[in-house]
Amino acid sequence: MPHPTEPDGDAPTRLAVSTVIFALRPDRSGHPVLWTPLVRRTREPQLGLWALPGGWLPPAEELEAAAARTLRLTTGLAPTYLEQLYTFGEVDRSPGVRVVSVVYWALVQSDEAARATAGPNVRWVPADTLPGLAFDHNRIIEYALWRLRTKVEYSQIAHAFLGETFTLAELREVVEAVLQRPLDPANFRRTMLASGRLRETGERLAGARNRPPKLYRYDSTALAGANPDPTVRTESLRERPAS
Amino acid sequence: MPHPTEPDGDAPTRLAVSTVIFALRPDRSGHPVLWTPLVRRTREPQLGLWALPGGWLPPAEELEAAAARTLRLTTGLAPTYLEQLYTFGEVDRSPGVRVVSVVYWALVQSDEAARATAGPNVRWVPADTLPGLAFDHNRIIEYALWRLRTKVEYSQIAHAFLGETFTLAELREVVEAVLQRPLDPANFRRTMLASGRLRETGERLAGARNRPPKLYRYDSTALAGANPDPTVRTESLRERPAS
Numbered sequence: 001m002p003h004p005t006e007p008d009g010d011a012p013t014r015l016a017v018s019t020v021i022f023a024l025r026p027d028r029s030g031h032p033v034l035w036t037p038l039v040r041r042t043r044e045p046q047l048g049l050w051a052l053p054g055g056w057l058p059p060a061e062e063l064e065a066a067a068a069r070t071l072r073l074t075t076g077l078a079p080t081y082l083e084q085l086y087t088f089g090e091v092d093r094s095p096g097v098r099v100v101s102v103v104y105w106a107l108v109q110s111d112e113a114a115r116a117t118a119g120p121n122v123r124w125v126p127a128d129t130l131p132g133l134a135f136d137h138n139r140i141i142e143y144a145l146w147r148l149r150t151k152v153e154y155s156q157i158a159h160a161f162l163g164e165t166f167t168l169a170e171l172r173e174v175v176e177a178v179l180q181r182p183l184d185p186a187n188f189r190r191t192m193l194a195s196g197r198l199r200e201t202g203e204r205l206a207g208a209r210n211r212p213p214k215l216y217r218y219d220s221t222a223l224a225g226a227n228p229d230p231t232v233r234t235e236s237l238r239e240r241p242a243s
Numbered sequence: 244m245p246h247p248t249e250p251d252g253d254a255p256t257r258l259a260v261s262t263v264i265f266a267l268r269p270d271r272s273g274h275p276v277l278w279t280p281l282v283r284r285t286r287e288p289q290l291g292l293w294a295l296p297g298g299w300l301p302p303a304e305e306l307e308a309a310a311a312r313t314l315r316l317t318t319g320l321a322p323t324y325l326e327q328l329y330t331f332g333e334v335d336r337s338p339g340v341r342v343v344s345v346v347y348w349a350l351v352q353s354d355e356a357a358r359a360t361a362g363p364n365v366r367w368v369p370a371d372t373l374p375g376l377a378f379d380h381n382r383i384i385e386y387a388l389w390r391l392r393t394k395v396e397y398s399q400i401a402h403a404f405l406g407e408t409f410t411l412a413e414l415r416e417v418v419e420a421v422l423q424r425p426l427d428p429a430n431f432r433r434t435m436l437a438s439g440r441l442r443e444t445g446e447r448l449a450g451a452r453n454r455p456p457k458l459y460r461y462d463s464t465a466l467a468g469a470n471p472d473p474t475v476r477t478e479s480l481r482e483r484p485a486s
Contacts, residue, residue, distance in 0.1 A: 012255045012302075059254065059255075063330070063343070089305070089345065091303055091305060100345070102332065
């Protein structure tokens, strides 16, 4: 890496951060689906279009801190973890100036989602039926959905969306919402119990009549010792420590 | 040329690309271990230290193209795929100016590794016994090793290091080298055959006497249709299509 003198000819490439947040909320027919918050652009370029929460990276602010700050500022959301998802840097993704965006993501529970700012410039939309967004933000959300559906362990998704403990029926409902298809309850139960990532809490769901279902928690201990690196924290969508 | 010792609040943050390459090569005792190529810095800052291949991102060059070009320029290596690994952007990771590095990685076969430039400024080192490198490059390689050891399917690793077809013994040797521990052959064989990701080629290893072992190939078809997004190409360490 040579030491910089002046930017190479043209305008310097600029760095931005953006954040994809997913929450499970009911659709019109009451079934839980994935929703994501968008922010209306109040400046050019692409004034008036909906976009991911985000902003420029200040020179003295860490990437994740900038993502958290701009998310909080635009939407009021402050999830416990933000994970780095991917860096999008196509030359022509923003008009006029090259912008490289480091994108973070988080899955949030309904209580966190309820904290979001209400107002004309913040809107939650179902993640699978997006309007046309600013820049390449449709593609970014599609990529995040693909990662969620193919890379993340089901029991971790449930932990992120539901919290510390959950029943197998709640877990299946979450996975059905993420995958957008019904699952066979008996097969699902067998697969999840065989996964080695669920632990019985010894408790049962309160308030249920007859045979209240068992409560489970996500167990990440099998992997907890495997990571020698501080960036494990940024991998917590997959490696979230049991809290 | 003088350069500031503290980041200048007005200086624009600069973008760089770096690349981590892993190849399997014998150590002194003849056992295969992971090696990575390093490049000696010929300029300040950190003149003379060993570093990952890389360089600045030009305004009109795509991220992956810049990673491939700087890798080729410094080491002569030109792997088929480069995958985006992670973006490292800590405020103080480089003296004088804020540098955000988008890091790519690849696993290469021995024929590709043999193409590397020979000379005093390029050196292959065992990835688990690194010298002190420039910037945060030790941490980057440790993170890449951790990802390799925890995130990538074994049959994909074998495909990347060994090529199209391989025996179960070759596959086990690769996985033992990556994990740095011996594996029980019978258990390994059972687990791999049950994984659903290996297909018999119908052929057997040439040149072996008595019962030549079967040749397998990595089968990614189960996941090939799952990705709606062009960035799948950048995920090919996990989703590499059978070539």
